[in-house]
Amino acid sequence: MRDNLFFLTLISAHLIGDFYLQSKAMANLKKDSLTMTIKHSLYYGIPFILLILIFENSLGLLLLAVCIHFIVDGIKFALERKKKKGKTLFGLKPRWIYVIDQGIHLLSLFFIGTISVAELRGGILLESFNLPLVITILPGILFLFKPANITFKIIFGGYAPLEKDSISISGAGAVIGSLERILMLIFLGLNQFAAVGLIMTAKSIARYDKISKDPIFAEYYLIGTLYSILVTVIIYILFLL
Numbered sequence: 001m002r003d004n005l006f007f008l009t010l011i012s013a014h015l016i017g018d019f020y021l022q023s024k025a026m027a028n029l030k031k032d033s034l035t036m037t038i039k040h041s042l043y044y045g046i047p048f049i050l051l052i053l054i055f056e057n058s059l060g061l062l063l064l065a066v067c068i069h070f071i072v073d074g075i076k077f078a079l080e081r082k083k084k085k086g087k088t089l090f091g092l093k094p095r096w097i098y099v100i101d102q103g104i105h106l107l108s109l110f111f112i113g114t115i116s117v118a119e120l121r122g123g124i125l126l127e128s129f130n131l132p133l134v135i136t137i138l139p140g141i142l143f144l145f146k147p148a149n150i151t152f153k154i155i156f157g158g159y160a161p162l163e164k165d166s167i168s169i170s171g172a173g174a175v176i177g178s179l180e181r182i183l184m185l186i187f188l189g190l191n192q193f194a195a196v197g198l199i200m201t202a203k204s205i206a207r208y209d210k211i212s213k214d215p216i217f218a219e220y221y222l223i224g225t226l227y228s229i230l231v232t233v234i235i236y237i238l239f240l241l
Helices: 002-020 024-029 034-053 059-082 094-113 131-143 146-159 172-189 193-206 208-213 215-240
Strands: none
Touching: 002 034, 002 059, 002 094, 002 131, 002 146, 024 034, 034 059, 059 094, 094 146, 131 146, 131 172, 131 215, 146 172, 146 215, 172 193, 172 215, 193 208, 193 215, 208 215
């Protein structure tokens, strides 16, 4: 049980450090700046250090997680610097670079989560406030917001329609996506499956005019909707079911 909790806390810390504590500007700048890469790694380490309150003798493992993250990002930075302008890294598209990068980070956390788990001692917070339950569901909740939005933009951004005169509010799409996913998760948790259909209906009505007149947008809209449903169902099965 404790090994699962430790691994889940690592996942939560990773999501906070790699997504919520990293702005879009920082993500762009660290491609060309080693200083920014180091700064990101320092920010990344903040939630890991705080985990000492949950597992009091885990400092070494947590520092190892941060160091591995810096090494991976450092290697990525070095490769980015060597690539020719206008060409992708080793012929890989950005979406695959992102998937590989996150996959390596998660595998490293899984490896760390299996080290010396038997020797871990619960900290002052582990038995408080029903914290094990919070630890169990927190990674799923965290992913549904900014990480899910960023993942969608990177993987499916190539399907986005080109809009010269957009009248949409900046960031509204991300907010809508986050809200629909968290609402779907709540309704799934309450076994109100029909209510999920109401969310999709309300969303479609708001976009009906654009969907009916722009087939390219309609396809992109459908991809986004199916992505939200798929991600939410997976999160529900993995963390709440």
